Amino acid sequence: RKEVEQDPGPFNVPEGATVAFNCTYSNSASQSFFWYRQDCRKEPKLLMSVYSSGNEDGRFTAQLNRASQYISLLIRDSKLSDSATYLCVPNAGDSSYKLIFGSGTRLLVRP
Amino acid sequence: GAGVSQSPSNKVTEKGKDVELRCDPISGHTALYWYRQRLGQGLEFLIYFQGNSAPDKSGLPSDRFSAERTGESVSTLTIQRTQQEDSAVYLCASTVGPAYEQYFGPGTRLTVT
Numbered sequence: 675r676k677e678v679e680q681d682p683g684p685f686n687v688p689e690g691a692t693v694a695f696n697c698t699y700s701n702s703a704s705q706s707f708f709w710y711r712q713d714c715r716k717e718p719k720l721l722m723s724v725y726s727s728g729n730e731d732g733r734f735t736a737q738l739n740r741a742s743q744y745i746s747l748l749i750r751d752s753k754l755s756d757s758a759t760y761l762c763v764p765n766a767g768d769s770s771y772k773l774i775f776g777s778g779t780r781l782l783v784r785p
Numbered sequence: 786g787a788g789v790s791q792s793p794s795n796k797v798t799e800k801g802k803d804v805e806l807r808c809d810p811i812s813g814h815t816a817l818y819w820y821r822q823r824l825g826q827g828l829e830f831l832i833y834f835q836g837n838s839a840p841d842k843s844g845l846p847s848d849r850f851s852a853e854r855t856g857e858s859v860s861t862l863t864i865q866r867t868q869q870e871d872s873a874v875y876l877c878a879s880t881v882g883p884a885y886e887q888y889f890g891p892g893t894r895l896t897v898t
Contacts, residue, residue, distance in 0.1 A: 678827070706884055717876055717889035718828070761827065771816065771835065771883030775828035 675700050678776035680762050686782045691752045695760055695779045697745045703767020704774075707738055709747050710761040712778060718761055721747075752783045787811070789890035791877050797896045798867055806862045806893045810879030818887065819852055819862050820876045828876065834860060835883070867897045 707724035759778035830844040854860035878887040
């Protein structure tokens with residue numbers, strides 16, 4: 675089983691749509707969780723951290739379900755500029771400093 | 786301020802040659818990571834440096850790979866006797882601490898012919 679599993683997509687949605695991405699992770703000892711965004715042929719950049727109670731940052735909402743080892747990202751009112759690959763990133767349970775990057779879910783927002 | 790920089794941005798080398806990749810972290814960042822990203826795949830952890838502690842080399846794929854960092858400054862990743870499967874983007878990231886955001890450099894795209 676992969677350490678982090680994500681639907682590779684692509685998710686092709688119109689501007690203004692709401693889209694949700696899911697991710698499952700295998701290490702129950704993971705303590706920290708992040709969503710990173712990676713544009714084509716660019717480096718990853720942090721989108722948001724994911725907190726146990728769930729958190730929101732503008733149009734973006736992240737949820738964590740520890741029991742199911744499941745993380746989600748919801749994007750409301752999609753913009754063309756949201757087109758990118760979204761990486762689900764838990765840390766390795768045995769060391770807080772090591773992050774496990776998923777292969778990502780690709781999002782295409784069309785006009 | 787300046788972000789993480791990496792050089793060269795692109796490197797084409799012949800199979801069997803050695804290459805050296807460089808990373809300049811953000812000033813003041815004590816932790817530095819190297820990752821490898823093959824086309825269409827996720828980031829693969831290679832090595833982690835934290836201050837003057839012994840590095841975590843657990844991700845290095847073979848003894849052809851090595852990395853150095855002096856204090857909290859520049860790091861170099863060296864690949865000896867390159868193979869075609871070494872072709873990938875090599876990304877460096879730095880952070881103020883392990884639980885904090887990792888800032889990535891633009892990467893070095895390595896092609897082994």
